Amino acid sequence: MTGAPHIPVLLDEVVAAIAPREGLSVVDATFGAGGYSAALLDGGARVYAFDRDPDAIREGAAMVQKYGGQLSLHAERFSEMQAELERIGVPQVDAVVMDIGVSSMQLDQGARGFAFSNDGPLDMRMSQDGQSAADFLNNADEAAIADVLYEYGEERQSRRVARAIVAARPLETTGELARVVRRALGHKPHDKKDPATRTFQAVRIHVNDELGELRAGLSAAEALLKEGGVLAVVSFHSLEDRIVKRFFKQASGAGRAVSRHLPGEIPGPDPVFTKVSKAIRPSQAEIDRNPRARSSTLRHAVRTSAPARQHDEEIAA
Numbered sequence: 001m002t003g004a005p006h007i008p009v010l011l012d013e014v015v016a017a018i019a020p021r022e023g024l025s026v027v028d029a030t031f032g033a034g035g036y037s038a039a040l041l042d043g044g045a046r047v048y049a050f051d052r053d054p055d056a057i058r059e060g061a062a063m064v065q066k067y068g069g070q071l072s073l074h075a076e077r078f079s080e081m082q083a084e085l086e087r088i089g090v091p092q093v094d095a096v097v098m099d100i101g102v103s104s105m106q107l108d109q110g111a112r113g114f115a116f117s118n119d120g121p122l123d124m125r126m127s128q129d130g131q132s133a134a135d136f137l138n139n140a141d142e143a144a145i146a147d148v149l150y151e152y153g154e155e156r157q158s159r160r161v162a163r164a165i166v167a168a169r170p171l172e173t174t175g176e177l178a179r180v181v182r183r184a185l186g187h188k189p190h191d192k193k194d195p196a197t198r199t200f201q202a203v204r205i206h207v208n209d210e211l212g213e214l215r216a217g218l219s220a221a222e223a224l225l226k227e228g229g230v231l232a233v234v235s236f237h238s239l240e241d242r243i244v245k246r247f248f249k250q251a252s253g254a255g256r257a258v259s260r261h262l263p264g265e266i267p268g269p270d271p272v273f274t275k276v277s278k279a280i281r282p283s284q285a286e287i288d289r290n291p292r293a294r295s296s297t298l299r300h301a302v303r304t305s306a307p308a309r310q311h312d313e314e315i316a317a
Contacts, residue, residue: 007289008035009099009296010234013280017232017300018095020045025090027224029078029098029217031056034063036097037071047071048085048093050078052127077127079216082223095230096221100214100240116178116196122171124204133203134172142166152211152239153202160184161199174200201237214240218247222272225303231273232300241279241297248276248301251309270306277301 008014014036018026020043028037031049033056040047049071051057057075064071076084078098085093112123122134137145146162149155164184171177178196185195205211221231235241248254253271280298287294 007292008039009290009293010280010282010286010298011035011039013298014097014232014234015039015043017277017298018097018230024095025093026095026097027081027085027093027221029081029096029221030100031060031073032099034060036099037063040097041067041070045070048074048081048090050074050076050081050084052077054128077213079213079220081217082220085224092226093224093229094226095232096225097232098217098221099234101210101236116174116194116200119173119175122174122177124207126208131207133207134170136203136207137165137177138170148206149199149202151202152205153198154239155198155202157185205239211239211243214243218244222251222303223308227303227305229303230300231303232298234296234298236295236297241299244299245279248273248299252276252301269309270304272304272306272309273301274304275302
């Protein structure tokens with residue numbers, strides 16, 4: 001892949017949480033450039049790595065060869081990790097690590113259309129198939145676009161931006177979209193944050209169903225982990241972290257209201273995770289080395305012996 005290398009965020013903290021060693025089986029749910037996988041493999045673990053981006057799978061072939069039978073790559077969404085591992089005869093693993101969101105390689109490749117810093121086609125598809133950002137923005141009605149911008153980009157002026165996008169259609173490049181958003185919101189060269197950032201985040205999340213994938217991935221990890229297994233999740237913005245925090249809170253039974261004044265009340269189910277960490281954020285030294293680490297948050301917890309839950313409603317946003 002071209003562009004700057006992807007530097008794994010909070011790597012030391014992730015490795016410390018998982019404690020890789022010989023005989024340990026780990027799922028790297030978001031392989032990317034293989035940074036987490038390499039550290040886990042070097043510690044002696046067996047790694048099953050997932051990535052829906054065919055570029056990542058292709059570029060990872062050299063690592064598979066380097067580590068022999070200790071690494072396998074799976075060209076699947078991480079929401080499919082349980083089904084895929086069951087298919088190859090791996091019913092449970094000792095750890096799962098998830099690094100949510102877009103990778104540096106995807107951002108830095110203008111042809112992938114993830115960022116306005118490198119002008120390119122308005123694509124944003126991690127798996128390189130299905131509906132593109134251009135398909136959505138050029139065909140969806142104004143209200144649907146506004147809803148996406150508000151929900152996934154937390155854009156307070158979502159209706160104004162959606163109106164401007166519809167008026168400017170058809171849009172074909174990331175540069176065109178960025179200019180439309182800047183005109184709609186007003187953009188001064190000295191502004192600390194480009195106003196197009198929220199729109200790009202929102203459209204990318206929508207096109208790739210990132211939050212739906214995260215919820216499904218957390219559920220799959222819960223089902224895959226052995227007793228004593230570790231789930232470690234690195235997120236990069238509040239929407240993701242909110243889902244992860246809620247998941248661990250519900251899974252550990254934290255905040256469950258059981259009144260001592262109601263002795264007949266039936267206690268809730270046993271917690272499926274314990275030893276839930278507080279939010280772990282990068283040091284200033286790491287941020288200085290890798291500015292993209294600035295917004296990252298790590299949360300991890302340990303699987304109990306309780307059976308996995310059904311997740312139809314439990315991991316709501």
